[in-house]
Amino acid sequence: MSGVWRRLDGAAASVDVTVDGRAVKAFADETVATLLLRLGLDHFGPHPKGDAALAPYCLMGTCFGCLCTIDDRPGSQACLEPVIDGLEIVTGDGAPSAEASA
Amino acid sequence: MIGGPLDTGTGDRVADIAIVGAGLVGAALALGCARRGASVVLCDAGEDRFHASAGNFGLVWVQGKGQSAPAYARLSRRSANGWADFARSLGDRHGAPDYAGGGGIKIALSEAELESYTTALARMHNQPDPTDNDTRLIDAHELRELVPAVGPEALGGTFCPHDGHADPLGTLHALHRALARHPRVRVVRARIERAVADGRVAPFVLEHREGRVRASRVVLAAGHGATALAPGLGLDARVRPQRGQIVVTERVPPFLPLACHSVRQSADGTVLLGDSKEDVDFDDGTTPPALHAILSRAVRCFPRLARVRVARSWGALRVLSPDGLPIYQDSTRVPGASLVTCHSGVTLAAAHAGEVADAIVDERLGERYPSFSPARFGSSVAAA
Amino acid sequence: MTRREVRDAVVVGAGPAGLAATAVLAAQGLSVRLIDEQSAVGGQVWRGVITRPADAPPLSGAAEARRAHAAAAASRRAGVDHAAGASVIDARRSGIDGPDGAIEMTWLAARDAGGRVMHDTRARALVIATGAMERPVLFPGATLPGVMGVGAVQSAMKRGGLVPDGPGVVLAGHGPLLQLTLSQLRRLGTAVEAVLDLAPDVSVPGERAALASDLARALRADPALLARGATLLAAGRRTRRYRCVHELRAHGERAIERISFVATGVRRELPCRLLAVHDGVVPNVQITRLLRLEHRWQDGQQAFVPVTDAAGRVSELPIWVAGDGGGIAGAPLATLRGRLAGLDLVRALRGVGASTASASDTVPELDACERRLHRAIDRRLPARRFVDRVYPALPIDRHATPDTIVCRCEAVTLGAIDAAIAAGALGANRVKTFTRCGMGACQGRLCANALTRIVADRLGVAPDAAGALRVRPPLVPTLIGDYLAGDRAVGEPLAGSGHADTGTSPVARGVA
Numbered sequence: 001m002s003g004v005w006r007r008l009d010g011a012a013a014s015v016d017v018t019v020d021g022r023a024v025k026a027f028a029d030e031t032v033a034t035l036l037l038r039l040g041l042d043h044f045g046p047h048p049k050g051d052a053a054l055a056p057y058c059l060m061g062t063c064f065g066c067l068c069t070i071d072d073r074p075g076s077q078a079c080l081e082p083v084i085d086g087l088e089i090v091t092g093d094g095a096p097s098a099e100a101s102a
Numbered sequence: 103m104i105g106g107p108l109d110t111g112t113g114d115r116v117a118d119i120a121i122v123g124a125g126l127v128g129a130a131l132a133l134g135c136a137r138r139g140a141s142v143v144l145c146d147a148g149e150d151r152f153h154a155s156a157g158n159f160g161l162v163w164v165q166g167k168g169q170s171a172p173a174y175a176r177l178s179r180r181s182a183n184g185w186a187d188f189a190r191s192l193g194d195r196h197g198a199p200d201y202a203g204g205g206g207i208k209i210a211l212s213e214a215e216l217e218s219y220t221t222a223l224a225r226m227h228n229q230p231d232p233t234d235n236d237t238r239l240i241d242a243h244e245l246r247e248l249v250p251a252v253g254p255e256a257l258g259g260t261f262c263p264h265d266g267h268a269d270p271l272g273t274l275h276a277l278h279r280a281l282a283r284h285p286r287v288r289v290v291r292a293r294i295e296r297a298v299a300d301g302r303v304a305p306f307v308l309e310h311r312e313g314r315v316r317a318s319r320v321v322l323a324a325g326h327g328a329t330a331l332a333p334g335l336g337l338d339a340r341v342r343p344q345r346g347q348i349v350v351t352e353r354v355p356p357f358l359p360l361a362c363h364s365v366r367q368s369a370d371g372t373v374l375l376g377d378s379k380e381d382v383d384f385d386d387g388t389t390p391p392a393l394h395a396i397l398s399r400a401v402r403c404f405p406r407l408a409r410v411r412v413a414r415s416w417g418a419l420r421v422l423s424p425d426g427l428p429i430y431q432d433s434t435r436v437p438g439a440s441l442v443t444c445h446s447g448v449t450l451a452a453a454h455a456g457e458v459a460d461a462i463v464d465e466r467l468g469e470r471y472p473s474f475s476p477a478r479f480g481s482s483v484a485a486a
Numbered sequence: 487m488t489r490r491e492v493r494d495a496v497v498v499g500a501g502p503a504g505l506a507a508t509a510v511l512a513a514q515g516l517s518v519r520l521i522d523e524q525s526a527v528g529g530q531v532w533r534g535v536i537t538r539p540a541d542a543p544p545l546s547g548a549a550e551a552r553r554a555h556a557a558a559a560a561s562r563r564a565g566v567d568h569a570a571g572a573s574v575i576d577a578r579r580s581g582i583d584g585p586d587g588a589i590e591m592t593w594l595a596a597r598d599a600g601g602r603v604m605h606d607t608r609a610r611a612l613v614i615a616t617g618a619m620e621r622p623v624l625f626p627g628a629t630l631p632g633v634m635g636v637g638a639v640q641s642a643m644k645r646g647g648l649v650p651d652g653p654g655v656v657l658a659g660h661g662p663l664l665q666l667t668l669s670q671l672r673r674l675g676t677a678v679e680a681v682l683d684l685a686p687d688v689s690v691p692g693e694r695a696a697l698a699s700d701l702a703r704a705l706r707a708d709p710a711l712l713a714r715g716a717t718l719l720a721a722g723r724r725t726r727r728y729r730c731v732h733e734l735r736a737h738g739e740r741a742i743e744r745i746s747f748v749a750t751g752v753r754r755e756l757p758c759r760l761l762a763v764h765d766g767v768v769p770n771v772q773i774t775r776l777l778r779l780e781h782r783w784q785d786g787q788q789a790f791v792p793v794t795d796a797a798g799r800v801s802e803l804p805i806w807v808a809g810d811g812g813g814i815a816g817a818p819l820a821t822l823r824g825r826l827a828g829l830d831l832v833r834a835l836r837g838v839g840a841s842t843a844s845a846s847d848t849v850p851e852l853d854a855c856e857r858r859l860h861r862a863i864d865r866r867l868p869a870r871r872f873v874d875r876v877y878p879a880l881p882i883d884r885h886a887t888p889d890t891i892v893c894r895c896e897a898v899t900l901g902a903i904d905a906a907i908a909a910g911a912l913g914a915n916r917v918k919t920f921t922r923c924g925m926g927a928c929q930g931r932l933c934a935n936a937l938t939r940i941v942a943d944r945l946g947v948a949p950d951a952a953g954a955l956r957v958r959p960p961l962v963p964t965l966i967g968d969y970l971a972g973d974r975a976v977g978e979p980l981a982g983s984g985h986a987d988t989g990t991s992p993v994a995r996g997v998a
Contacts, residue, residue, distance in 0.1 A: 004632070004759050005642065006651040008674065009542050027647065029537045031525075034646025042631035042741045048353045048926070052897040053740075055631035057932070059641035060530060061523050062619045062770070064895060064927035064963075071597060075352070075411050075927075075963055079641070080571060081597075082525045082537075124910075148912045156919045275920040279909045291912055352927070352963055388959060390488075390576070390592065390606075397969050408967035413927065414958045 005037050017087040032078035032089055033059055033066045044068040044078055044091045068092070116304040117143040119462065120317035122294050122331065123324030124148075125155035126270065126447035127454055129277040131323055134459025136286040143315050144281060145308060147293035152326050152343070152384060155447055157418025158270035159348055159376050160368070161361055162449050163206060165237040165262035169226050173473035174427050175233035178446070181453035182264045188452035189268065192276040199273040200369035206265025207240070207248060208363040209403050211255050219260050237262040251357045253405040267361040269368055270448050290315055297322075297331045299436045306438065319438045321462060325421040326384075328443060336435030338476035341443055343419035345382050347392045349375040349400075351410045358404070365400050365407075373410065375400040386417040420445040429476050430458070432468035440467050441476075488592075488604045493519045493567070495831060496591050497613040498574055498773060500561060501529020502817050503809025503824035504615035509560035510828030511613075516835070518566045519607045521593050525571040526645075527558045529617050530637065531817040534644030545644055545670065557821065571596030575604070576959035577612070577776050579803070589804065592959075594968060602968050611804040611831050614774060614792075615824060618767040618810035621789070622894075622932050623659060623684065625885035627736030627745075628763070629894055636667045636764040649674050650760050656745060658682035658734060659764035661877045667762065668725065680756060682731045682747060684765070684880055700875050704868040711869050728754075734885045736761055765880050768935050769811050775957035777805065783949040786871060787814050788879035789935055790954055797830035797856070798823055806831055815863075815870055822859045829855055882940050892940070893933040895926020900940070907944050914941050914953040927963050930955040 013025035019039065026035050033056055036044055045068050047054035056066040059079045069090040070076035078089075121132045124146035132144040164182045168174030182203075189201035210216040219239065226234040240248070241258045248261065281287045292310035297320060300307045304316035322328040322337060332339035353371035367373045378392045393415055401407050421443055423429050428444035440462060444450055450458075461470045468475055495511050497504050500522035511518045526536045532554035534545075561568040576592040589612040595603045620635040627633065636657065642648040650671065656679050657664055664681075671678055704711055728749040735746045736758070745758045768789035771781065779800050781790040791813040798806045806827040809820035829852040886892070888901030898921045906920035914937050917923055923937055924930035930937070934955045941952035 003652055004650060005648040008643070008647040008649050009539065011539055011542070029534065029539060030646050034642050034648050037642065038646070038648055047897070048895075049897050052629050052891060052894070053631055055629065055633070055741075057622070057634050057638060057894070058620060059634070059638035060533075060619070062928060062931045067927070073597070073602070073965065074409065075965075077962075080523055080525065082571075146910060148910075148916065156915075271919050271922075275906070275909065278911075278920070282909050289910060291910065351966070387578075388576075394969065397966050398973070401966060401970060408970065409965065411963035411965050412960055412969070413963050414925070414929070415960070416958050 003040065004042070005034075007038060015083045015087075016085050017083055017089060019089045020091055026083040028083070030083045032068070032070055032076075032081045032083060032087070034079075035083055036068075036078060036089070036091070041091065046092060115316070117141045117288070117315070117317040118319065119143070120145060120306060120308055120315050120320045122297070122308065122320065122322050123327060124278070124289070125153060125323075125325055126158070126274055126277070126451055127155075127325070127442055127444065128321075128323035129274065129281060130451045130454035131321060131442060131459055131462065132287060133277060133280055133284065134455035135463055136281075136284050137455075138459060138463045140286065140463050142287045143317055144287060144289045145294050145310070145315060146289055146291050147324070147327060148291050149293065152386065152419050154325050154418055154421055154445075155270060155274050157346075157348065157386070157416055158448055159346070159374055160267050160270045160366065160448055161206070161363070162201065162203070162266040162268055163361075163363075163446070164235050164264040164449070165206065165208065165260060166222070167235070167446070167449075168233050168427070169222065170229070170233070171425075171427055171473060172229070172231040172233050173471070175235055177428075177453060177471075178449055179235050179264050180457070181450045182266060184452040184456055185266060185268065188455055189273075191455075192273070192280055198369075199268045199276055201266060201268040202361075202369070203264075203266035204360060205248075205261055205263045206267070206361040206363065207245065207259050207261050209245070209252065209256050209259040211257065211399070211402050213257065216257050216259075223260060235262060235264055249358065249360055249362065251404050251406060253401075253403060255402045265361060267366045267368075268448060273448065273451060293327075294331065297335055297439075299335070299439070319440070319462075319465075321440045321442060323442045325443065326419065328441065332441060335439035335441075336433035337431055337439060337441040338479070339429065339441055339443060340476065340479065341421045341423050341429070342381070343384050344422040344445075345380040345385065345417045345419055346377045347380075347388050347396065347415065347417045348377060349393065349396055349415045350413050351375070351407070352413050354410055357406065362403065364396070365403055372413070373407065375407075384419065386419055388415045388417050424479060428471075428474045430467050430471040430474040431476055432465075442467075488606050490606045490608070491519065493517045493607055493609045494835065495519070495611045495613060496521065496589060496607055496609040497615060498522075498591075499529065499615035499617055499809070499811065500524065500527035500568070500570075501615060501617050501809060501820065502531060502557060503617070503811070503820040503827075504529070504613065505557040505560045506821045506824030507613045507615060507806070507808055507828035507831070508566055509557070509563070510825055511832065512560060512563040512565045514828075514832045516565065516832065519591075519609065520561055520566055520568045521572050521574055521591065521607075522568070522570055523573050525596065527561050527568075527570070528554055530641070531820075532557070533641055534646075537645065539647075542647065569593065569595055569605070572605075573962045573964075574773060575961055575964055577773055577961075579777060580608075594962075594964060601971060602965075604968055604971065610835055611806070613806045613808055613824075613827055613831065614811055615808045615820075616770040616773060616811040617820075618814055619770050619931065621765045621768050621879060621935055623734075623763040623765045623880065623885070624882065624890050624892060624900070624936060625734040625736065626887055626890050627738070627742065629891050629897075630736050630738050630742045631740065632738070632742035632759055633736055633761045633763065636664050636762045637767075639667055639671075639762045643670065643674070650676050650762075652759065653677070654679055654757050654759035655762075656680050656682065656756060656758050656760070657762050657764075658684055658731070658745075659880075660685050661764050661766050662873060663767065664762075664764040667764075672725070678725050679758070680726045680728060682734065682749070683727065683729045684731050684734060684763075684885065685877070686732075686881070686884065687730045697872075697875055700868065700872040704872040707865050707868045732884050766877055767810070767814055769813060770931070771811070772929065772931060772957055772961055774800075774807060774811070775954065776959065776961065779803075779805065781954065783938075784813060786874040788939065789814075790938070790949070796860075798827040799830055799834070804831075804834065816866065819862060819866055822855075822862055826852075826855055826859050879939070882936065882943055892936050893921075893923040893926060895928050895932075896922040896924075898923040898933075903937070903940055904944065907941065912941075912945060914938050914955050917941060918955055924955045929957060929961065
């Protein structure tokens with residue numbers, strides 16, 4: 001699904017984040033959700049029930065379809081989180097893995 | 103009389119049994135009676151307020167029940183032992199009961215808790231009519247074998263092989279689906295406002311806003327809603343609300359094979375955490391201190407829960423008699439009227455659909471359950 | 487460890503209404519905790535204005551941007567503690583109702599170096615300015631990646647500087663927001679493949695006459711309406727448009743690949759990579775529902791609206807609802823309603839008829855503001871009624887089939903809901919009990935409106951009788967660890983100052 005979204009202006013991307021371990025340059029005014037959309041992801045995690053898709057729908061904090069792990073916090077709403085230097089984003093966590101790591 | 107024709111008209115015919123209340127208790131009784139050949143009218147007020155069945159934790163629990171009441175201890179055990187068959191009889195399509203047996207655990211997080219469990223168990227075991235129901239103490243090692251995810255603070259606990267758990271909402275849904283398609287059941291979706299013994303037309307007339315229901319016998323099984331109707335039928339529904347607060351989490355990959363009294367993982371992966379016991383009148387809200395206590399204990403039992411999200415919390419109002427035991431009563435003042443009320447609607451669902459329905463159909467409810475008669479409370483109910 | 491504080495007022499929402507209320511409260515010397523789940527102020531209509539790079543052209547025009555910047559100043563005023571990116575977890579009425587009753591809000595601060603910290607704010611009054619959200623459109627395939635609300639496209643444009651690109655961009659639905667989005671997309675160079683009008687045609691003579699009459703009234707009250715509307719409608723003229731579409735369906739394996747629909751009797755298919763849908767907006771009532779305030783069904787808007795007086799106050803309680811959260815009326819009115827609520831709140835906290843100089847300053851200003859607001863409402867309401875009438879909510883069954891998902895979070899279909907109703911679930915909460923509709927992460931934000939309308943339709947009862955989903959805390963799924971973070975034993979001092987953070991101002995307490 002890459003190429004559905006393009007960036008409007010040509011300003012330089014200056015914020016350093018990682019997405020699934022990859023170093024990525026983000027624009028200062030992006031949210032994690034718009035960053036991931038710009039990178040070509042159309043969904044950020046599996047649906048907790050496993051059958052339907054979990055996709056971002058509202059991009060304003062009401063649909064909970066944009067959940068991913070941000071800074072080691074599972075189930076974060078990507079559309080509400082601004083990008084900042086050093087942010088670590090991991091996609092694919094619709095259901096948390098409550099492993100024996102506590 | 104059993105097996106009368108189904109009342110499909112405007113109320114000309116008389117059902118064998120009218121059951122007021124369509125929560126877990128009423129619905130199970132209705133299905134049980136209909137399966138034994140009675141024509142049943144089930145009255146469902148359909149209101150959400152204080153609908154205890156919708157807020158239940160879901161334990162099918164035997165250990166600790168009826169510590170000094172052997173009849174209750176035995177009833178709980180019989181019902182738990184019959185739960186698997188009861189669940190199967192409800193079918194498995196939309197709304198499965200999702201019953202899981204295999205035993206349950208009460209975890210001890212301190213020496214003091216372990217001590218109090220030990221004392222209580224000894225007391226139950228040493229009675230002339232023991233009420234421990236095969237419950238036994240387990241040490242930290244055995245606890246970890248049964249439930250590997252338990253945290254380091256857990257010192258052991260008590261285990262009862264008869265315990266289990268089920269989805270209360272799935273059970274209620276399955277019951278209602280079974281009732282909707284049962285040929286001898288008619289469901290009237292209205293709140294019964296008056297229940298009168300009327301010898302002229304039919305033994306009982308139950309009035310609601312859009313008409314009336316006529317039946318040869320009536321059973322009140324409406325939880326808190328029975329209080330208003332009981333006196334007029336010579337019944338003693340002296341129950342009070344006791345709030346329990348519950349938390350449910352998002353879905354988590356399976357980690358908890360057995361119910362642990364205040365933590366259980368449902369079949370769909372969500373984890374339920376409880377519980378509290380508060381006397382707060384009819385207030386089904388939640389409070390931060392109780393929430394905190396529930397979550398705190400849950401994480402002490404299972405540290406991994408710290409990374410799991412709470413999806414919702416609620417308060418539910420137990421239907422509690424003065425001694426916590428059920429009230430099963432045949433009215434002496436108004437023959438043909440009966441009362442069935444308890445706070446363990448899930449645990450006793452199998453019994454309600456089975457032996458208790460038997461007793462109702464045989465008109466021997468009070469006779470078969472003398473320990474649950476309200477006469478045990480001493481004073482008698484004032485006539486309406 | 488929960489951080490506790492006391493303030494005169496809590497304002498939830500930093501859109502036009504919340505900012506306006508905050509400005510008034512701060513100007514009157516009250517201490518305010520402003521909680522907003524967005525990371526920058528502006529709500530939806532001014533989304534991205536504050537964070538927009540200075541060299542980027544404003545999306546909504548320079549005047550609107552100036553208004554937004556001016557309003558945003560409220561969050562930086564003395565006496566205002568702005569919690570950006572914070573989520574309200576719980577709201578409680580504690581103690582006695584009435585002017586001295588207290589409100590308690592539990593909220594989770596935005597992530598910082600120490601993780602997200604839980605806060606408890608106790609306040610004498612609460613302003614709820616949570617705005618509106620989109621009414622989802624029900625059709626098969628709507629949960630596929632690549633299907634979004636038009637509001638999401640707006641959000642991506644405003645905050646993120648993104649615009650849909652390439653072939654296969656389709657808009658479907660109706661309403662001013664869709665028209666606005668279409669005109670913006672065209673201005674930004676996006677080729678929109680098609681616009682699908684999903685509503686049935688207005689074919690009943692009586693309806694046409696009523697529409698014309700409403701339009702006439704609206705134009706008399708606000709002559710500029712025609713110009714604004716014409717501009718919007720003109721934007722779509724060169725785009726292929728299908729009318730009276732039904733049986734809309736989105737198809738694709740992992741994401742949307744094409745759509746199918748019926749228009750003028752012909753079944754059609756279009757390749758599609760992004761489908762933006764819209765069926766109007768509804769008030770966000772999560773907090774008003776959580777507080778168990780009274781709501782009534784607003785037929786014109788096909789949504790529940792909290793019951794308030796003309797100033798936005800909820801009966802005798804120290805709770806005000808301002809902006810679209812109290813009923814959809816649009817952004818310009820939101821600012822005025824926020825201002826009015828703020829003034830009414832100040833008057834209520836000080837007590838009407840108080841003899842202090844500051845109180846008598848308030849009353850004439852309040853009266854003048856009320857008069858201006860009523861004039862503004864009178865001018866704009868006919869247009870709102872016209873819009874509501876032209877764009878009524880889509881009938882549930884127009885595009886939804888039994889396999890259509892109604893509750894996205896729990897994947898509950900219309901068929902499952904109908905089966906539950908057949909099994910005796912004769913109300914929204916009973917349907918929830920039987921199907922899990924509304925039990926997922928969004929807590930019914932997206933499905934509650936549809937569920938009420940479905941139940942009302944199936945049972946042939948009014949939506950008030952069909953019921954609304956009960957809202958329970960936490961308002962957003964919350965990590966158990968966040969509830970327990972930094973737990974200490976009872977009795978230890980609070981973090982930081984060693985004494986309770988009591989932020990109530992002498993002015994508000996009426997001390998001379």
